[in-house]
Amino acid sequence: MAFEPLAYADGETPLTGLLARPAGEPRAAVLVFPTIMNPTPAVEAKADELAREGYLALIADFYGKAPAAFAEARAFAAEIRPDPPTYRRRLRAALRALATLPEAGPLPLAAIGFCMGGQAALELARDGAPLFAVVSFHGLLDTGLPAEPGKISARILVCHGDADPMVPRGQVLAFWEEMDAAGADWHFHSYSGVKHGFTNPATVTGNPAVAYDASADRQSWAAMLELFDEVLE
């Protein structure tokens, strides 16, 4: 699929989203947050799949620049992520870019994301964004600004590899407690032996923290589609 570049901005920072349109009338508009590496073929394949399923999908741009390697991506992320208001402003800019498209006007909005992008989608939920659903795939679950009671309106689905060294069980339990304190409606799927990055068939080998898992990839994607169906029907 050819993506259509969509220019938007966060203050002075120019950003470029990648838009995928479905063949017919979109069922809903879905914001897709990429990993810390910004858009990759794996995330583009997911946005493409969303479009095939009938959704208008926009891949967000975290940085306005492409990291050459992981170390650079970490440096870019460090410019926005540590400060929750800064981070959320960047994320809201992407949501606004999607929501203000002429064809998105009447559509329900959702956000999903992968790795750092899963965390980003959850941050938008914590921020009270008007989303019908937020889905995190191997996302980080911690936050610098826990959700306030009543703030989260989105249905939450977290698809998590239980063997993800970046998200140990203690972080999982803390997340449940944060979500309960906020009164959020969440579903949490945990997959045994599954590591970080389980949706990415091209996951870098040599990093023991990450591994593709075809079953978790399939089951988590089906769970997302079923949740969307439930809410949109």
Next chain:
Amino acid sequence: MAFEPLAYADGETPLTGLLARPAGEPRAAVLVFPTIMNPTPAVEAKADELAREGYLALIADFYGKAPAAFAEARAFAAEIRPDPPTYRRRLRAALRALATLPEAGPLPLAAIGFCMGGQAALELARDGAPLFAVVSFHGLLDTGLPAEPGKISARILVCHGDADPMVPRGQVLAFWEEMDAAGADWHFHSYSGVKHGFTNPATVTGNPAVAYDASADRQSWAAMLELFDEVLE
């Protein structure tokens, strides 16, 4: 749907399963363990749905007699459940009744269950039964005989209400540890605010431990079908 009674026995105890046949060639054979109340309309509806999805489904008989009320069901369960070998022999009898049907001969076998039946399905997995999948809906996760390493061959899916007072988070974590120690392949779905018995639209009101949850019912059933599809394709 009219169920076909299937007579079988556990030693001297005569039992009667309820068989539901799909219209065409079955994709697989699924043993359905009912709740502590033995077959109820809610469980029959699930077996019926399995048959509509193309599965040969047998509802197991825990007791060989119908409990008149919950107190009697508890007394019946107390005759078989506390002793794992006794309990598992009763469960294996049901699996054998299904597996030895002429039309089940070449079919892959799975087991699912609800409440006590979820525990029963997990007990069969712990017992090393040759099942391709075991799915527990609001099942009890504890056991008198934890699984031995390498014993579990079935894919495990547990669909759990996070607000189920009969299965607190401590029992959830202990279950994960038991399954990991056994080397099992498990997926665990937890639904916030969801109580015991969430698949039963006729759940008794007045018991604060149980409540129907339409979303958890829908999502858990879809997850089971998707897992079956993945393994059987």
